[in-house]
């Protein structure tokens with residue numbers, strides 16, 4: 678499958694899927710998603726240029742695992758739930774979570790990525806795709822509004838500007854009657870951080886690391902000031918998880934340090950808000 682026509686923002690889906698594929702190939706995986714490896718093997722692309730360092734692989738795998746756990750808990754409490762994956766890319770989360778038949782799952786992404794997804798990711802009986810930009814309000818049009826909703830974004834918000842993230846959160850709470858919104862987050866990301874990230878990861882102009890846009894925030898309650906319907910219910914750092922034992926050495930040391938330095942813990946957090 679040729680992916681040379683994807684725009685740089687769409688190519689970011691290749692990095693996260695490749696990370697999960699590398700994790701699946703590891704002797705001791707963190708997430709262990711064999712479908713990610715099967716998906717990547719169908720795509721003709723130089724994945725090595727994407728900047729999938731061992732640390733990025735570990736963090737991408739672990740945040741997916743953390744989000745999976747949160748989705749499972751929500752659908753266990755709400756068997757009539759809808760689950761919405763914003764910027765779903767090629768993720769096989771629906772297969773990993775394996776929700777009951779009473780749950781409907783929607784994977785939203787830009788049309789070119791949804792077309793690629795249809796070609797390389799198996800279809801799932803309870804999942805549908807939505808080919809739309811989440812920057813347009815009509816992405817919600819065909820998603821039931823009255824059922825409890827778990828809306829999550831794994832790796833999307835970093836590439837959007839703050840107004841876009843605020844707009845998406847508003848669209849979620851305007852459309853869905855109740856539910857949870859969850860996303861991975863890096864804490865505050867200053868211009869200097871973004872610049873260093875680009876220098877140290879990849880020189881490729883279309884590298885995912887060059888698409889970074891979101892300045893982030895320190896206090897996990899900040900989104901409550903953007904949207905008064907949101908209430909923070911969970912702030913968890915990948916750096917505090919037992920899987921850090923499987924991290925590469927430098928990242929493992931950082932995870933130890935993160936116990937005393939909260940700014941390090943914030944760099945790899947998963948946040949959940951009820952509405």
Ligand SMILES: C[S@@+](CC[C@H](N)C(=O)[O-])C[C@H]1O[C@@H](n2cnc3c(N)ncnc32)[C@H](O)[C@@H]1O
Pocket residue numbers: 686687688689690691693694763764765766767768785786787790809810811812830831832833836
């Ligand atoms: C880093 S990837 C993450 C993909 C997936 N969540 C994962 O974990 O592999 C970011 C995804 O967001 C999608 N995306 C970026 N801007 C978008 C937009 N405005 N509307 C919908 N999807 C978007 C990209 O196409 C890409 O698939």
